[in-house]
Each structure stands twice: as structure tokens, then as C-alpha cells.
Amino acid sequence: MTDATLHSPQPPRSLLVADARTRRRKAAETRFRAYGLIAISLGLAALVFLLTSVLGNGLGAFRQTFVEIPVTLDEATLDKAGTRDPKAMAKVTTVGYGKLIASALEAELAAKGLDTAAVDSKAIMGLMSKEAPADLRNQVLADPSLIGQTITFDAAATSRVDGFFKGRVTLESAARDSNISPEQLQLAQAMADVGLIETKLNLWGFLSAPDASELRPEVAGLGVAILGSAYMMLIVLCLSLPIGVAASIYLEEMAPKNKWTDLIEVNIANLAAVPSIVYGILALALFINFMGLPQSAPVVGGLVLTLMTLPTIIIATRAALKAVPPSIRDAALGVGASKMQSIFHHVLPLAMPGILTGTILGLARALGESAPLLLIGMVAFVKDFPSAPPEGLMEPATALPVQVYQWTQRSDPAFVERASGAIIVLLVFLLIMNAVAIVLRRRFERRW
Amino acid sequence: MSLGLLSLIVLGLAVLGFLAGRQRALRLAQGDARRLHSLPSYYGWQVFLFTAVPALALMLGWAFLQPMLVDARVASHLTLAEGASLELMMNDVRRVAEGLTLLPAPSSDLATLKTQLSDAGVALGAELRPDVLTAAREYHSESASLRMILSGLVILVALAGLGLSLARINPEQRARNLVEHFVLVLLIGCALVAVATTFGIIASLVTESWHFFQLYPARDFLFSTEWNPKFGGGSSLGLWPLVWGTLYVSLISLAVAAPLGLLAAIYLSEYAGPKTRATVKPLLEILAGIPSIVYGLFALITVGPLLRDYFAMPMGWGDSSSSVMTAGLVMGIMLIPYVSSLSDDIINAVPQAMRDGSYGLGATQSETIKRVVLPAALPGIVGAVLLAASRAIGETMIVVMGAGAAAKLSLNPFEAMTTVTVKIVSQLTGDTEFASPETLVAFALGLTLFCFTLALNVVALVIVRKYREQYE
Numbered sequence: 001m002t003d004a005t006l007h008s009p010q011p012p013r014s015l016l017v018a019d020a021r022t023r024r025r026k027a028a029e030t031r032f033r034a035y036g037l038i039a040i041s042l043g044l045a046a047l048v049f050l051l052t053s054v055l056g057n058g059l060g061a062f063r064q065t066f067v068e069i070p071v072t073l074d075e076a077t078l079d080k081a082g083t084r085d086p087k088a089m090a091k092v093t094t095v096g097y098g099k100l101i102a103s104a105l106e107a108e109l110a111a112k113g114l115d116t117a118a119v120d121s122k123a124i125m126g127l128m129s130k131e132a133p134a135d136l137r138n139q140v141l142a143d144p145s146l147i148g149q150t151i152t153f154d155a156a157a158t159s160r161v162d163g164f165f166k167g168r169v170t171l172e173s174a175a176r177d178s179n180i181s182p183e184q185l186q187l188a189q190a191m192a193d194v195g196l197i198e199t200k201l202n203l204w205g206f207l208s209a210p211d212a213s214e215l216r217p218e219v220a221g222l223g224v225a226i227l228g229s230a231y232m233m234l235i236v237l238c239l240s241l242p243i244g245v246a247a248s249i250y251l252e253e254m255a256p257k258n259k260w261t262d263l264i265e266v267n268i269a270n271l272a273a274v275p276s277i278v279y280g281i282l283a284l285a286l287f288i289n290f291m292g293l294p295q296s297a298p299v300v301g302g303l304v305l306t307l308m309t310l311p312t313i314i315i316a317t318r319a320a321l322k323a324v325p326p327s328i329r330d331a332a333l334g335v336g337a338s339k340m341q342s343i344f345h346h347v348l349p350l351a352m353p354g355i356l357t358g359t360i361l362g363l364a365r366a367l368g369e370s371a372p373l374l375l376i377g378m379v380a381f382v383k384d385f386p387s388a389p390p391e392g393l394m395e396p397a398t399a400l401p402v403q404v405y406q407w408t409q410r411s412d413p414a415f416v417e418r419a420s421g422a423i424i425v426l427l428v429f430l431l432i433m434n435a436v437a438i439v440l441r442r443r444f445e446r447r448w
Numbered sequence: 449m450s451l452g453l454l455s456l457i458v459l460g461l462a463v464l465g466f467l468a469g470r471q472r473a474l475r476l477a478q479g480d481a482r483r484l485h486s487l488p489s490y491y492g493w494q495v496f497l498f499t500a501v502p503a504l505a506l507m508l509g510w511a512f513l514q515p516m517l518v519d520a521r522v523a524s525h526l527t528l529a530e531g532a533s534l535e536l537m538m539n540d541v542r543r544v545a546e547g548l549t550l551l552p553a554p555s556s557d558l559a560t561l562k563t564q565l566s567d568a569g570v571a572l573g574a575e576l577r578p579d580v581l582t583a584a585r586e587y588h589s590e591s592a593s594l595r596m597i598l599s600g601l602v603i604l605v606a607l608a609g610l611g612l613s614l615a616r617i618n619p620e621q622r623a624r625n626l627v628e629h630f631v632l633v634l635l636i637g638c639a640l641v642a643v644a645t646t647f648g649i650i651a652s653l654v655t656e657s658w659h660f661f662q663l664y665p666a667r668d669f670l671f672s673t674e675w676n677p678k679f680g681g682g683s684s685l686g687l688w689p690l691v692w693g694t695l696y697v698s699l700i701s702l703a704v705a706a707p708l709g710l711l712a713a714i715y716l717s718e719y720a721g722p723k724t725r726a727t728v729k730p731l732l733e734i735l736a737g738i739p740s741i742v743y744g745l746f747a748l749i750t751v752g753p754l755l756r757d758y759f760a761m762p763m764g765w766g767d768s769s770s771s772v773m774t775a776g777l778v779m780g781i782m783l784i785p786y787v788s789s790l791s792d793d794i795i796n797a798v799p800q801a802m803r804d805g806s807y808g809l810g811a812t813q814s815e816t817i818k819r820v821v822l823p824a825a826l827p828g829i830v831g832a833v834l835l836a837a838s839r840a841i842g843e844t845m846i847v848v849m850g851a852g853a854a855a856k857l858s859l860n861p862f863e864a865m866t867t868v869t870v871k872i873v874s875q876l877t878g879d880t881e882f883a884s885p886e887t888l889v890a891f892a893l894g895l896t897l898f899c900f901t902l903a904l905n906v907v908a909l910v911i912v913r914k915y916r917e918q919y920e
Contacts, residue, residue, distance in 0.1 A: 029812045029814045032817070033719055036714055036719060044731060044732070050738070277873070282649045338628060368738075368739025369739065375873065405849070
């Protein structure tokens with residue numbers, strides 16, 4: 001017995017009942033665990049909230065309201081000479097086609113017995129996109145044999161009518177809107193009831209159409225942006241993969257350990273952390289001002305994204321090279337291969353799955369990058385598709401993430417829906433790339 | 449002869465050289481490859497390199513020099529009007545010269561020529577002036593003759609390289625060493641691209657900032673508290689409102705990301721079972737893989753209006769949907785995985801023996817974490833937070849879309865403020881004329897940003913590296 005127990009007699013304690021101090025400590029333990037769980041669930045909740053908000057806003061962009069009317073393509077107005085000569089037919093402007101559509105629509109409304117007393121003929125045309133006559137004209141010019149036939153023409157409805165059927169526009173908000181009136185919407189509702197107006201899937205239209213002006217959000221699409229992004233990814237792949245692999249081979253396998261090599265390594269680590277906007281400044285000063293490359297061209301975007309992805313690819317490639325066991329190199333050297341041969345014939349093929357995985361992840365990062373592209377003029381409004389490479393690489397284009405930014409800067413709320421839709425497309429691309437990377441890793445990665 | 453065709457010819461010659469070199473080496477060895485120092489294809493590659501590399505190098509150098517030479521000679525023909533820029537006139541000259549190559553029969557009359565040119569797709573802004581036309585003709589003939597000389601020279605060099613290297617082949621020659629040496633130089637060149645990038649970044653930032661400081665006093669830039677660019681001139685370009693906005697947004701984002709990320713990392717590394725860890729960790733890391741434009745849109749259309757309608761407006765703190773709080777919150781979400789992944793690694797690096805010692809003394813798990821693991825891991829965690837901070841400072845799209853554009857020094861987090869990156873974007877997009885301080889200030893801002901993030905990164909990397917060594 002020690003003195004302590006003699007002088008401070010403790011109350012009798014039970015093993016079955018925890019004393020206050022133990023309870024406190026246990027509670028603290030539970031609390032601490034709960035904090036961790038809460039932190040994780042907050043993070044995951046944020047992820048879910050982010051994705052649902054983007055999906056909720058953007059899915060509408062893949063559906064589009066169309067006015068479906070049978071139009072008789074009258075030879076007397078569209079091709080007076082009757083020669084089907086595209087040059088002669090091109091003389092009929094969109095105004096001519098607009099009149100054709102207007103009369104066809106009014107005739108159809110009368111045939112279905114709809115009351116159009118509340119709206120004048122201009123307002124009836126106002127239900128359709130201003131792009132509709134041009135659409136019909138292009139369709140006819142592309143296929144002159146249509147003339148003389150009666151075709152069912154799907155004209156995109158304006159963004160307000162589209163919004164009305166998607167619940168974005170109401171009769172109350174239309175009363176305050178100078179672009180649409182409640183009467184027009186009531187007519188649109190009546191037309192929808194008899195099947196003249198229908199909201200349907202417009203996936204291909206959204207993915208392939210070029211951007212459209214401020215007033216025609218209903219026909220704006222992602223065609224040019226997707227093509228521009230594809231061109232840039234092509235450049236990034238063709239440049240950053242060989243350069244990155246060569247640089248990593250040198251640093252990992254060949255370089256002597258001295259302070260110059262150290263310098264390059266520190267350099268690469270720092271480059272990976274340089275803010276992306278700084279690369280944009282570099283591109284502006286070097287590629288555009290100094291070398292005189294054109295603004296908003298995919299080649300400039302591709303070059304700057306290459307510089308940005310290089311550190312990622314180098315880091316991934318070095319990890320992959322490091323994972324190949326030294327015995328492979330020793331065996332190759334032992335049978336008389338040179339160092340270069342042992343690397344290119346044996347180490348590199350074995351490291352390839354890891355390198356490709358890293359490259360795809362680097363490309364995915366480059367695809368979502370927008371800040372540097374803003375500075376090299378890719379925010380310009382581009383309606384024309386760039387031609388095929390190599391000339392197309394020098395022509396103005398835009399990129400997926402930049403298109404999103406551009407659409408959010410416009411006033412019409414229909415563009416917000418389009419921007420969210422574009423984000424979905426971007427995320428789907430990223431998802432595919434990441435999935436490919438994971439599959440590559442699972443299928444081909446070897447554990448030594 | 450176009451450069452593309454020329455390089456194709458050179459490459460064709462080089463391929464021929466490869467086959468010939470390989471053949472010749474084999475013949476010299478009487479068909480027995482064992483008598484050669486290197487494998488036969490190395491002799492081929494050697495000829496290939498000697499044929500292609502000098503010729504292509506000559507072509508590249510010439511392609512850079514030729515415009516300068518021609519420009520200098522042609523410019524003497526031009527009479528510069530008052531206020532006209534030589535650069536613009538030279539552009540016209542080049543376009544006309546290009547048009548002349550397209551036209552089968554260029555007319556001598558100015559007006560007809562202009563319509564001919566515009567039919568050929570060469571649109572001229574101003575009127576076609578006689579001196580421009582003379583200059584263009586001169587340009588046209590000069591570049592045509594220079595191009596002829598170049599083509600001849602390049603093919604000559606290629607043939608010379610081919611002949612000489614073929615003649616040099618003998619069985620004792622160390623072809624492999626030579627080829628491998630070339631490959632090594634190529635590899636070093638690629639490794640130097642990274643250094644060149646850094647150099648390019650620093651050079652472009654410093655020279656353009658230098659231009660800026662010659663137009664605008666550095667003292668005002670560094671010490672003024674007013675940011676008010678006017679494109680007419682007389683603007684005040686003080687750095688501080690932007691730095692304040694940047695720091696404020698970063699602070700809020702770190703206040704979100706640091707505790708959440710750290711607690712998540714602790715839970716994942718100390719409490720979670722392997723299964724939970726294997727699902728939750730990648731899920732959290734998705735947050736880091738989502739492009740920042742997505743976060744920007746999220747801030748713009750969801751978080752901003754939400755904060756405005758449910759917090760700022762009822763409390764009377766402001767009515768702007770873009771605010772420091774919006775950008776900070778959203779950026780904080782983005783940064784969670786940056787903090788959690790790194791902290792997770794660092795917590796895992798703390799030796800198990802330290803934990804066991806603590807348990808042996810009767811400490812609970814949370815007491816062990818708080819009193820033993822975290823203090824041991826603290827330097828690494830600080831490093832992780834610093835790295836996240838450098839991300840936050842350099843982040844662009846979220847603040848462009850979520851923080852607003854008004855430069856002010858205010859404490860209210862529900863007010864719109866602006867950051868360094870936002871102003872770089874707004875000063876450099878649209879009309880970029882590189883002579884006004886309002887545009888050039890972007891480069892000075894970029895330099896500031898670069899220095900800030902570089903310092904943070906270096907400190908963070910040093911701390912993390914030191915810490916790793918401690919337990920290895």
C-alpha cells in the first residue's frame with residue numbers, strides 16, 4: 001500500500017459504471033469522430049449539390065421546342081427560272097423564305113381552326129426563331145429537288161416560347177417582357193394542344209450547331225467549341241506526349257545527379273503550381289505579340305495548354321519509369337544492350353500504361369482549362385467552323401469551357417440553360433477520359 | 449517551292465539515305481552483320497541524321513531570317529503618311545504580295561487590280577496605293593528569288609550530308625554511339641523546354657511590367673489604395689484593393705477548406721475502414737478534378753443567388769449575388785481535396801510506434817490524434833494548407849464569375865469585390881492595345897501574382913520535404 005491510497009480514500013468504483021471522467025473522455029472521442037464524419041459528408045454533399053444543380057439547370061438544353069408546319073416549296077417564288085441552278089436560287093433571300101413560312105403557318109392555323117384574332121401576323125412569326133427562314137433556305141439550297149414538294153419543316157421556337165414549355169417563362173413574366181406577350185403564349189399553348197408545337201430531344205442540334213447571336217439563343221450550339229477543343233487536344237497530345245516522355249527519360253534515367261538536374265526538377269515542380277492565368281499572359285506576350293500568331297487560333301491555345309500539361313505528364317511518366325524494377329535494366333545491359341537500347345526497347349514499353357494514364361489525365365485537365373484561353377482571344381464570337389487541319393489550326397475557333405463562360409456573360413436567361421448544358425457535355429467528356437484512364441490502369445498496370 | 453514540299457523532299461532524301469547507308473554497311477561487311485561495330489540500321493540512321501538535320505536547321509533559320517531581310521529592303525519603297533504605322537502598311541504589302549501570287553494575270557491598273565484581289569479573297573481595308581503596289585511587287589519578287597536560292601541550298605546541303613556520311617561508313621565506325629548521342633541531345637532539349645517555359649514566363653512578365661512602370665509610376669502602383677482605370681488616360685492603378693480582395697476570398701476559402709479537409713483526412717486515415725476509404729477518397733478527389741469553370745457557373749447561378757436571397761438581403765448586408773462570400777465558399781469546396789489528400793499522406797507518414805506509445809499510456813484514439821499525431825504532422829499540414837492557399841490566390845474562373853468586378857477595400861463579405869486575377873482578365877480581354885498603362889498593368893499584376901504563388905509554393909514544398917525526411 002502506498003501513501004496516496006492511504007491518505008485519499010477513493011469511493012468504491014464499479015467496472016460496470018463509468019465514472020464522470022471516463023464518460024467525458026468517451027464523449028469527446030465520439031464527438032471527434034462525428035466531426036470527421038460531418039466534414040466528409042459536407043464535402044460529399046457539396047459534390048452532390050454541385051452536380052444536381054448543374055444537371056437540373058442544363059438538361060433542358062438538350063430539348064428544344066419546335067414549330068412543325070407543312071411548307072409547300074413553291075417553284076414560282078423560290079426558283080423563277082426553273083433551272084434549279086443554285087446561283088439563281090441563292091438570289092431569293094431569307095425574307096422570301098420568311099414570307100413563305102408565314103403564309104404556310106397562317107394557313108395551317110386556319111385549317112386547325114385556331115383563333116388568331118388576339119395576335120397579328122408579325123406576332124405569329126415571333127413564335128419562331130429569327131433563324132428559321134435561313135434554316136429553310138439552307139435546307140432548300142442544299143437539296144434543290146425539294147422545290148415543288150410539301151415538306152414538314154421544323155422551325156425552332158424562340159427562346160421565350162421554349163422557356164414557356166420548359167417552365168422558365170410564365171404568362172405573368174411574359175406580361176412584363178417586351179419580346180413576348182401572354183397572347184402569343186396562349187396561342188402557342190393552343191398550337192401545342194393540336195400538335196403544331198412540340199418539345200423534343202435536340203441532342204444533335206445542340207452538339208453540332210455553331211454559336212448564335214445574342215438574340216437567337218434557341219439555335220446556339222456547341223459545334224465550333226467542340227471542334228476547337230478537339231483541335232487543341234490534338235496539338236496538346238502531339239506535342240506534350242513526346243516532349244514530356246523525352247524529358248522524363250532524360251531526368252529519370254540519363255541525367256547525372258548534379259545541381260543543374262536539381263534545378264530542372266525544382267523548375268518542373270514549380271511550373272506545376274504556377275497559376276493557369278500566368279500561362280495565358282505568357283501566351284499573349286510570346287506567341288501572339290512576339291511571334292505574331294493569330295488571336296483566337298487553336299494553335300495558340302494548343303501550345304499554351306501543352307506547356308501547362310507538360311509538368312503533369314512529366315511527373316506521371318517519371319513515376320511510371322521509376323516503377324519498372326532495375327532488374328529489367330540490368331538484364332538488358334547484361335546481354336549487351338546500350339543504355340539507350342535498354343530504355344527504349346524494355347523500360348519504356350513496360351512503363352507505357354502508366355504514361356498513357358498520366359497523359360489522358362493531363363489532357364482531361366487541359367480540356368477543362370479556360371483562364372489562359374480567355375487571354376488569347378478565344379472569347380471572340382465565332383460562328384464559322386474552322387476548316388480541316390492544318391489550315392484550320394490557324395483560324396478562329398473557341399473552346400468548350402470558354403463557350404460556357406461566354407454564354408454566362410449574355411443577358412438572355414436562355415443562355416444560362418445552354419451554358420449548363422455545355423457543362424454537362426464537358427463533364428461527360430471528362431468522365432469518358434477518366435474512365436479510359438482507369439480502365440487502362442486496371443488492365444495493363446503490372447505490379448512487380 | 450513551299451516549305452512543306454521542301455521538307456518533304458529533304459525527308460525523302462533522308463529515307464533514301466537510311467536505306468543506302470544500311471545497305472552499304474552490310475555490303476562492306478560482306479553481308480555479315482557481326483563484322484560491324486553496330487547493328488546495320490544504326491548506320492542507316494546515321495546517314496538519315498546527317499542528311500536531314502543540317503538541311504532542316506538551315507531551312508528553319510532561313511524561314512526566321514527571310515521576312516526580316518525582305519521587310520528591311522521593301523520598307524524603303526514606302527512613303528509613310530503622317531501618323532500611319534509602318535507595321536500596318538507592311539501588313540498591307542504582305543497581303544497584296546500574297547494576292548499577286550494567287551492571280552494568274554494581275555492587271556496593271558490599280559482599281560482593276562483591287563477588284564481582282566478582292567475576288568481572290570484578299571480584302572484590303574484602305575485604297576491600294578501605288579507605292580504599296582511597288583513594294584508588294586518588290587516583296588513578291590524578292591521572296592520568290594530568295595525562296596529559290598533557299599530551295600537550292602537546302603537540297604544541296606541535304607545531298608552533301610548524304611554523300612559525305614555514306615562515304616564515311618566503314619565497319620569499325622561507331623554508328624550506334626553517334627546516333628545515341630544525338631538522341632541524348634534531343635532528350636536534353638526536351639527537358640530544357642520546362643526551363644525555357646519558366647524563363648519565358650519571367651521574361652515576358654518582367655519586360656512588359658518594365659514597360660508599364662515607365663508609363664506609370666511604380667510608387668503609385670505599389671502604395672495607392674485606389675483602382676480606377678479609365679481608357680482615356682488619367683487612371684489610378686493602385687494594387688491594394690485587388691490584393692485585399694484576393695486575400696479576403698482566399699481567407700474565406702481556406703476557412704472552409706482547411707477544417708473540412710483536415711477533419712476528413714483525419715477520419716479517413718485514422719478511423720475509416722479500408723472499404724470506406726476506398727470509396728470516399730476518390731469521391732472527394734472528384735472535387736479536385738472538376739474544372740474551375742464548373743465551379744464558376746455553380747457560384748454564378750446557384751450559390752450567389754442563394755446567399756443573396758437567404759443571407760445578405762434579409763440581414764441587410766447587401767444585394768449583390770456576386771460577392772466575396774460566394775467566391776470564397778465555392779472555392780473552399782474546390783480546395784477540400786487539395787488539403788485532405790496531402791494531409792492524408794502526411795498523417796499516414798507518422799510512424800505507428802508513436803500512436804502505439806500513446807495508446808499504451810491509456811490515451812483514447814482522439815486524444816492520441818490531438819496530442820501526438822497532429823503535432824507530429826503539423827509542419828506537413830501547414831505545407832498542405834499553404835499549397836491550397838497558393839491555388840486559391842491563382843484561381844481565376846471562380847472569382848471572375850462569382851466575386852464581382854468592383855475594386856474596393858471593404859470588410860463586408862457579402863459585397864462584390866475583385867481580385868488580381870479578375871483584373872488581369874478584364875484588362876487583357878477585348879481591345880488589347882499594348883501601349884497604354886491600362887493594358888500593361890495586367891503584366892505587373894501577373895508578376896505580383898507569380899511572385900506571391902511562387903513564394904508560397906517554395907515555402908510549402910520546403911516544409912513538406914523537410915517533414916518527410918524527418919520520418920524516413
